[in-house]
Amino acid sequence: MTQDGGEPPDRLAERIARESYGRLLALVATRTRDIAAAEDALAEAFAAALSRWPATGPPANPLGWLVQVARNRLVDEARRGARRDRAAADLTLIEIERLDAIQPQADRRLALMYAAAHPSLDPLMRTALVLQVVLGMEAERIASACLVSPTAMAQRLVRAKRKLKDSGVSFEEPEPEHRLARLATLLDAIYAAFCEGAFGIDAVDGGGLADEALWLGRVLVAQAPQEPEAAGLLALMLFVHARRGARREAGRYIPLSDQDPRLWDAAALRAAESLLSGAARAGRPGRFQLEAALQSAQLAARVEGRTDWEAIDRLYGALERATTSPVVTLNRAVAWARAGHIAEAVTTLDRLAQTPGMATYQPYWAAAGAILATAGRADAATAFDRAIGLTVDPAVRAFLLDRRAAANPPSTQGVD
Template identity: 40%
Template sequence: MTAPDVVRAAVDAAYREEWGQVVATLIGLTGNWDLAEDCAQDAFAAALTTWGRDGVPDRPGAWLTTAARHRATDRLRRDTTGAAKLRQLAVLERAPVEPVAQEIPDERLRLIFTCCHPALPFPARVALTLRTLAGLTTGEIARAFLTAEPTMAQRLVRAKRKIVEAGIPYRVPPAELLPERLTGVLAVLYLIFNEGYDEQDERRALAAEGIHLARTLVRLMPAEPEARGLLALMLLLEARRASRTDGGVLVTLENQDRSRWDRALIAEGEALLDEALAMRRTGPYQVQAAIAACHATAPDAETTDWPQIAALYAELARLAPSPVVDLNRAVAIAMADGVAAGLALVDELAGSGRLDGYYLLPATRADLLRRDGRLAEAATAYEEALELAPTDAERRYLKGRLSAL
């Protein structure tokens, strides 16, 4: 007999590392998403009992895949009423009793691209990725996105139905479509990370899931530099998490306690970025990671290489034009070339209307006006930002700035 706490730890570790692979294998064999998820869940439940009696297997993933496949075979034998289920049963019974020793990454890769297919609405892609690849329950996903559980359940049902009805292929896209489709996958993973990174409550778990899924993608697509760039960016941002708030108040980058930054994550992020850049196919996530690395490696705010950051934002604006990128570039130029130069760009953005309703536009303008000694105008801009700020931490920060004026 194996100690219960040892078994529980082994099952928890296997769930995190193997869930997506087990589900992907069963979907690949049967084409039935619900059957795959149900039988994978049964396999993990069975592991708690069987591993406690027989010991933890040398290859937990192989054991779980075999157990899930047997469960699926039993279910189909019992429930088969139509030609489609007969075909699923035939495929399962022809499959090897034991999975191959070497993990088949294409199954999980097919699952990633299917979950993130552009024919699905973006919220459905996010939910399906978290449910099918990360193994989060419907309730967990609903709580993370502040959505009612029945609403999230319907979103998942509709997404799976759309895959079947629209004939969305369960495959890695052909070479000519891969760059565009990979961009969509990366966007889903980055959104998952950001939904957790900007919060201090239970949604923080989403940041960990985003990193976990990005690590998986890097393993499955080692020749794709943008996958490495995204993971590097996530790690470099995550390294600063502990210093981003103080007593529930947002702390700006220049005022963060850098001794609290996670140096191991910074080193890993830098190494991944170097590997990505060495492939000489630069993309937006690599540039964003390079910007984050400039901040992460500066000993203090005063030694930050703002000219380099401004140049990187110019490159990012070329690769992925966006008014938000332009706003960040304006800040970098203000720090590199003087407040007046940055303010001119911010005022130009404000006049364009492209960032109407985006709280960081008046917040940035307020900060630059404050630095320029134009305190009355800064106060007005801080009040405008305060009305638009989306989180309590940001509102507390802005109130503090306003009070200081």
């Protein structure tokens, strides 16, 4: 059943879960300061929607309906628990009523992000927790981004939620002097979510996760206008976002080297350049400013038809020192290969192959295939095969299949 010929209720519920899960969870979790309980309540609310909406039609305000059902479930749980711990139940009910009265439909995502980024948690888990509870990423996808096993990541997330509940951390936005201590975690999580939305399995559906990350990036810049890394992150995301319309053509994936600059979003590029220039004036370079500068240099090279490889290498060198990230080293190896330094690129590939998690990291094998093909190595095809096997995007898979065929054309010996 649809309402007025609109979206089928089951698809509506699925879309809300995909696009608004973080907002809904934040509204529910900040009422009880118990993320796991809020997740359970929200899961029951979605189950109720899938059960009721096909018969009754979706409500006029589906998000509000889901929040109310989840809230009722939490209230019922608190009342059932009153016999065990009356004081705790009363506090839960008081907090729910207080927040409903003050901010019944306020966007609480930023408050939940700051809570998940609390210094009492392990640094890696702060980022992972933000990705899951605020941005709705599954443990398997977070594990892939963090180069750890899905099982280990799921267990760590459970422990982090329990620790956050037991520690009594406030689920309110902290004062400005305390926000800065958690800013790095928020920036890391927002960028990881943006990359997943722009390049991951959701990218073909319009990059809803990327749009969410952009919104959060703008909020952080507004909150911390003197922090150059916040501006650097937003600039970086806008540089990438500006090319969204040029990455696909009739379902085909188009790499940066082949994109038509006329299809780029000029307004987004101007905003990115302005943010990057403003951040640079602070004289405190950091990871996201360096990555944004690399994007700026690479886009300028595409427009001008020439690349300043020395400048790009200097930026990558500074970025490596700032992050010690194997992903940065991998990207630097790709830049070396494009600049003609094939031996250095291949040596770096061999060294990175020993890095934990790299064996299942799709970008490593795609880069390895390209670099080894440039070097004329027969094992380029094997690397492309690994990349193709790890690729979920059909358009990217087709692109890699073409690259593999070009690197190792089939033999025509014995063919009439």
